[in-house]
Amino acid sequence: MSMSRASRSRERLVVVGGDAAGMSAASQARRLKGPDELEIVAFERGHFTSYSACGIPYWVGGDVTDRDQLIARSPEEHRGRGMDLRMRTEVTELDVEGGRVRSRDLESGAEEWTSYDKLVLATGAHPMRPQLPGIDAPGVHGVQTLDDGQALLDTLARTAGRRAVVIGAGYIGVEMAEALINRGYEVTVVNRGQEPMSTLDPDMGRLVHEAMEGLGITMVNDAEVTKILTGGDGRVRAVATEDVEYPADLVVLGIGVRPETALAEAAGLPLGDHRGLLTDLAMRVRGHENIWAGGDCVEVLDLVSGRERHIALGTHANKHGQVIGANVGGGYATFPGVVGTAVSKVCDLEIARTGLREKDARRAGLRFEKVTIESTSRAGYYPGADPMTVKMLAERRTGRLLGVQIVGREGAAKRVDIAAVALTACMTVEQMTALDLGYAPPFSPVWDPILVAARKAVVAVRAGSAP
Amino acid sequence: MSMSRASRSRERLVVVGGDAAGMSAASQARRLKGPDELEIVAFERGHFTSYSACGIPYWVGGDVTDRDQLIARSPEEHRGRGMDLRMRTEVTELDVEGGRVRSRDLESGAEEWTSYDKLVLATGAHPMRPQLPGIDAPGVHGVQTLDDGQALLDTLARTAGRRAVVIGAGYIGVEMAEALINRGYEVTVVNRGQEPMSTLDPDMGRLVHEAMEGLGITMVNDAEVTKILTGGDGRVRAVATEDVEYPADLVVLGIGVRPETALAEAAGLPLGDHRGLLTDLAMRVRGHENIWAGGDCVEVLDLVSGRERHIALGTHANKHGQVIGANVGGGYATFPGVVGTAVSKVCDLEIARTGLREKDARRAGLRFEKVTIESTSRAGYYPGADPMTVKMLAERRTGRLLGVQIVGREGAAKRVDIAAVALTACMTVEQMTALDLGYAPPFSPVWDPILVAARKAVVAVRAGSAP
Structure with a gap:
């Protein structure tokens, strides 16, 4: 089965990725062009659309009690606005020459090609997952998606032990440390860097380190995790560095994320030094008149250094979506770049x-x-x-x-x-x-x-x- | 007795007014030039130097427990930095031609002339005090100076009744309403304007109005106070408008302030539409090479409208003082103007x-x-x-x-x-x-x-x- 361009008079916009950037772009385009002018087909491989991944640590920590509070707009709401939204459907191939994408229904396994006039890539990022022995053991959790958050909460409910190890001390790491402290865990953070929060200079990171220790969090710096040890039941039991084993009933990976650009790379689209898609200021993929990209899968211009950076942050993704939607919808908008602002907290x-x-x-x-x-x-x-x-x-x-x-x-x-x-x-x-x-x-x-x-x-x- | 210029080889800076602008200017000038190069004589008619008038409502309300916390630097501290500081001494005349000021010791009544090479006017502002019958009755208080604040606190301690009327609903009025609520008073605010906080548009002032009522404050708008009524003991007993009498055991004037520029006006210095001194961007009084002015007695350029405004605010006074001190001390600095930022609160x-x-x-x-x-x-x-x-x-x-x-x-x-x-x-x-x-x-x-x-x-x- 296939949808071909020839059979349509109106334009078709295809969106790959149903979170902030993709669905903001789709919504903004829809505001500018009605269903008679623009058909919108969006693919999302997960169970959710338009959710706040940034809110996951607070859901896990119990500040946010209901998962659905993190969802800004459900698939049904998007469909109600005239979008053909294919949930649990992964785009597996991009044919730039032919102007089409191949998708696979993750439930049925059915595949099809969908042609596009305009394409938005909003494939997001994936958490870094070091290739360590034991990384796939039960009790080891990432916290990138709502599904990840739910799995972690299920583990929290089931786990008798109260010792948690967080690997990584960036934003996700320190926020997860807070979440687990709030859940009554003894928390150890194992950090490869000199101080936590490597987005700060080490002298400022030192202040975070001291405050975390004041909160009862054990902070281990300059430590490379070498393996994750499992017990007789196959579940995680400790995190090991070169010298030390840290007992763990639960392990959370908070090491950061990389742009999810395998699809784009295979299609020959331009990637930058950080493996993110490169766009112009209108968020159009460089050299491709009818392809836009935004959110965690792109690199953005840092206005202070003049260099491209990769920053995975919901607020940028939303702005990208707005800009893309305006341009796709026949308007005009640009995203001039970032200055690299980020805020976070550990308890107070x-x-x-x-x-x-x-x-x-x-x-x-x-x-x-x-x-x-x-x-x-x-x-x-x-x-x-x-x-x-x-x-x-x-x-x-x-x-x-x-x-x-x-x-x-x-x-x-x-x-x-x-x-x-x-x-x-x-x-x-x-x-x-x-x-x-x-x-x-x-x-x-x-x-x-x-x-x-x-x-x-x-x-x-x-x-x-x-x- | 008189101090003449001829007898000195070093320069003399005379500062009129010992609060934020004046003493910041003096301190900054002292940092740049030692006592062998620059003599500094400062006159202050009150009992205090360098204090936070903005903090008075919080002292009256009990958030700040000790008056001395509001004093950034005492007369003794200033003197310790090589300043000849004359407390309780009022400058009564400015002789621009002769380069001298006449001062009067408010304790002894003694007068003298002091010559200057450079002069800084930092005479501040005085609260507007409508010429109403009863305005001088015991129980009617301004809140401009630390002395005012102490007098009000003394009255609070002595007054049995718990009904307070605040006249005026600008920053001082709403902050005093909060202070008196915190002290357990029934508070009525009588306001000439359409809504409280006339520094906002009325539609936004309306939100403040509603919140104040939610706090139990009675807000009376569009009301002109016609007189203050006194009882048999001569103390205030009510505030009257055309139509209504508001019973009052205590009245606080929160009507705002005017630049204190009588001295400057008598000396022929240039004043603006708001009766504030006019300066250039280096805070030099226009047309006067060796006279600077700053703080609540000057007008400032509003960078958005291109007009001069009068804004009495400690943060501007401190900046003016820094700029004046740099220029007086042989450096260079400017105060480019304001955009009119102000923040305040009523309870939360x-x-x-x-x-x-x-x-x-x-x-x-x-x-x-x-x-x-x-x-x-x-x-x-x-x-x-x-x-x-x-x-x-x-x-x-x-x-x-x-x-x-x-x-x-x-x-x-x-x-x-x-x-x-x-x-x-x-x-x-x-x-x-x-x-x-x-x-x-x-x-x-x-x-x-x-x-x-x-x-x-x-x-x-x-x-x-x-x-």
Whole structure:
């Protein structure tokens, strides 16, 4: 059975991947063109559409009680908006020349070709899964999809032991550590890097490390997992590094993700250094007039370094979807790039970053000055004023802001947005010292921590530019 | 007795006013020039230096327990840094021609002239005090200075009745309403305007009104106070409008402030439409090479409307002081202007604004589109996600951001900083839709409320620009 282009007068849009980027693109295109002008066929290999993968740690941790709360729009809702949505159907081949995709129904195994006039690739990312002995043992869990989350929750309900090991200490790792602490587990995080949160410089990661230990989490750095040990029942019983075995009734993989681009690669579409699809600013795959790509499967331009990066984040995926949908629907929109903003928390510790770390700046060929300041979230005399550490990088001589990292308590994380906008606007740290930021004692010291950092950075830039 | 210029080889800086702007200027100048190069004489008519007037409502309300917590630096600390600080000494005359000021010791009544090479005017603002019958009765309080705050606290301790009337519903009025609620008073706020918080558009002020009523505060709008009634003991007993008498054991004036510029005006220095001193971007009084002014006594350039405004806010005063001190000390710095950011709260209701209100935009000759959206402070499914209303104004055709107002709960107020930076950078609302703002479920929906508003504003600008 096959759907051919010749039999249709209206255009057909095919979307591969039914989560944020794909379904946002489809929805936006549908708003601009009705079913009489545009037919939309979307393929999703999983059980769910348009869900918040970012919310999974909070569902596992019990902050979110109902899985369906994480689903922004169900397959039925999408179908109600005039989309031909094929659930549990995997696209197995892309024929760019012929303008068609081959799909397989994962339930029945039936295959078919579907032709397209316009194609959106939103295949997402897959979690890195080290090829370790024991990695497939029962009790070892990834947390990438809702299905993963459900499987982990089932294991939590069944497991008598209370010792959990999280492998990896990036966003997913620390969020899962919090989730498991909330579930009453003894948590050990085994981390390959020097400090947790390698998206921060190590000096800032150190603050996260200390806070995690304060929460009772055992943090093991500079440790490479060599194997996962199983017991007589075949279930996981420990995680081993070169030197040490960490007993584990449960193992969570939080090592990060890679773009899911096997399909695109096989079809000869352009991939970047991080294996993500390369697009132009309208999110069109480079060199392909009628193929767009967005979400976790693409690389994005980092506006500060001028390099492509891979960042798997729902907020970017949604923006990509909007941009793609506008362009597919005959409008015009672009995604200019990112500055690398990310926020997270471990219990009440807030963690934020935007722009370049020291090593990013060096890699981009930039010389820079760096300052770190301590301030508070509110006026020092106001109840609940919590300490906050802000690190700021500015380019030598020009004084252009390059990056900000923040570790603190309530009110720390979203302050990074100030720096994110300043980076987008290419502001210098001296310009930042004059920013008219909201001030009242319950919300900020009279000099906001970002201003305190900017003032110190100005001094550093002046000193660093002296002959 | 008199200090003359002829007898000195080093320069003398005279500072009039010992709060944020004046003492920041003095401190910064001292950092750049030691006592052998620069003599610093500062006059303060009150009992305190460098204190947070913005903190007074929280001291009165009991959130801050100790007055001294509001004092950033005492007279003794300033003196320890090589400043000749004359407390309780009022400057009564400025002789610009002769380069000298006349001062009077408020304790002894002694007067003297002090010559200056450089002069900093930081005379602050005075609360508006309507000329009403009964305004000077015991039990009627302003809350501008620490002395005012202490007097009010003394009255609270002595007053048996629990009925308080706050006159005025701007920042000070609503913050004092909160303070008195916290002290267990029945609070009525009598407001001349259509809604409380006239720094917001009335539709947003309405949300504040409703929240205040939810807190048990009686909010009376469109009401002009005609007199303050006293009892047989001479103390306040009620506040009267044309039609109604509001029983009051205590009255707080929260009507706002005016620049304190009588001294400058008598000396012929240039004042603006709001009676504030006019300066250049280096905070030098226009036309006067060796006189600077900053803090609540000056007008500042509004970068959005291109007009001068008067904004009494500690954070601006501190910035002015830094800029003045750098320039007085032989360095270089400027204060480019403000975008009009302000944040406040009434109990757990957060209120924020930046840029222009509708009437400001009209007054500046701008045509605009306006949108209002409802969103949440966190992902909708995350515990503690609170509703947030964001209003956004964008210029017609260009789409340039003109202003943002936010009313919500936790996490609402400081979100306005995103818009403050975007205004400073002259961003369009379309550019704002691509901002890389921090996203994680505990901190934001996948589309931050600011992005939701920007997206809706883009649609409004397109529709408004259609032929």
